[in-house]
Amino acid sequence: HAAVGGRRSMNLKPGSRWKSAVCAAEAVVVRPPNAEVVLACGGVPMLGPADERPQGAAVAPDHAGGSLLGKRYIDAETGLEALCAKAGEGSLSVDGRPMVVKDAKKLPSSD
Template sequence: MGSQTLRPGARLSSQVCQTQVIVVRGGGGAPELGCGGAPLVGQSGAATEPALPADAALLGGSPLGKRFVVPGAPSVVELLVTRAGEGTLTADGVAMVEKEAAKLPSSD
């Protein structure tokens, strides 16, 4: 997925665990996205079993419903986890971080 354009709505799957994501924000020059030490791949529609071994250092988990961004560059790419798994989401080999929830103003 390296230097390709990531379209919002694109569905990607891990090759090492059950993690599946949807691209919420993407664009040209996107980083190489991975999960558990292997590149994310486009979904074929059917759930598949993991095909590659996971990197033990990248098994922090991807919780369902959480959004992940690239550290230090949150506007580059944003992923939404649609199926939880054991793998850690990465961008160019660096672990992605969970996006902070927006603070709502108080309604005094």
């Protein structure tokens, strides 16, 4: 396990697309984070759409919760919000913290 010394900056701007390095998952940033963070899937930093997936990389067992198509994931600490554009085996995380599915807003009852 190599140390993450040369953290490359991720430009997590709204509308930017990211793909997992270890599974089929893809995400689109909906709301950018309030600090520089590393968006990861399956425990491995995500790649830009043009980047090649490394051979032999695998989902880390503690990051194998899966990503669900069409769900929005949020990180409460930084405000980062991402939409899962393609489902995968890896779960999304920010700086090692698991992202959680954002609940749909409850509509007020009309009675």
